[in-house]
Amino acid sequence: MVYSFTGHLPHTSGTSLMNQKFEPHNSIIVFDGTCKLCNSSVNFIIERDHKNIFKFAHMQTNIGQQILVTYNISNDNIDTFLLVKNGEAFIKSDAALAITKELKSPWNHLIILRIIPRPIRNYLYSLIARNRYKWFGKQEYCMTPTPELQDKFLT
Numbered sequence: 571m572v573y574s575f576t577g578h579l580p581h582t583s584g585t586s587l588m589n590q591k592f593e594p595h596n597s598i599i600v601f602d603g604t605c606k607l608c609n610s611s612v613n614f615i616i617e618r619d620h621k622n623i624f625k626f627a628h629m630q631t632n633i634g635q636q637i638l639v640t641y642n643i644s645n646d647n648i649d650t651f652l653l654v655k656n657g658e659a660f661i662k663s664d665a666a667l668a669i670t671k672e673l674k675s676p677w678n679h680l681i682i683l684r685i686i687p688r689p690i691r692n693y694l695y696s697l698i699a700r701n702r703y704k705w706f707g708k709q710e711y712c713m714t715p716t717p718e719l720q721d722k723f724l725t
Contacts, residue, residue, distance in 0.1 A: 596625050597655040598724065599669065600637050602648055603628030603712030607702045611651075612713075616722065618673040627724040628712045634724075649699040662699075663691035 599615070601608045612626055627634040629648055638645050641659040643652055653665040660668050663683075670680040683691065698705075715723045 596623050597653060597669075597672070598625050598627060598637060599665075600627045600629055600634045600652040600654070602651070603630050603634075604709045605702055605706070606709055607698075607706040608651060609709065609713050610706075615669060615673065616719065618677055620674045621672060623672060624669070625722055625724055630712055631725060649696060663688065663695045666695065667691075 599612070601612055603609070615624055616626075627637060629635070629638065629645060635645065637652065637654060641652065641654070643650075643659070643661070650661045651665060653660040653668055655668060667681055667684055670677050672678065
């Protein structure tokens with residue numbers, strides 16, 4: 571599923587995406603900061619982001635909430651992460667595959683999974699997402715990036 575947006579992200583409560591170290595070639599991944607599976611996925615992406623195009627935001631932060639609101643993504647029972655790339659928002663399996671396309675080989679070859687019909691991909695994605703806390707656990711607090719990774723996180 572893809573959502574389009576043109577214009578600027580909203581400026582609220584003194585924090586704006588425009589104040590961040592963000593370049594037009596970057597993509598933003600908004601994720602559940604208390605989900606252990608999500609945090610492991612972010613670490614996996616960071617290690618393989620050879621083009622250095624991804625920035626990250628926890629859904630629990632003001633920036634994360636602004637982005638969700640901008641793309642009309644409800645933060646009630648969040649069961650997906652969000653990828654914003656070139657003004658378009660991708661969720662569920664579309665987001666996952668768009669991310670893998672940008673990673674180092676062999677991970678970028680996973681894009682071939684797009685041949686699987688979206689309803690089937692999203693069913694499997696949702697099954698994992700619904701059970702992520704039960705299967706992988708939940709953290710009490712969002713991960714804090716190390717000093718060398720702070721510029722990759724929008725706060």
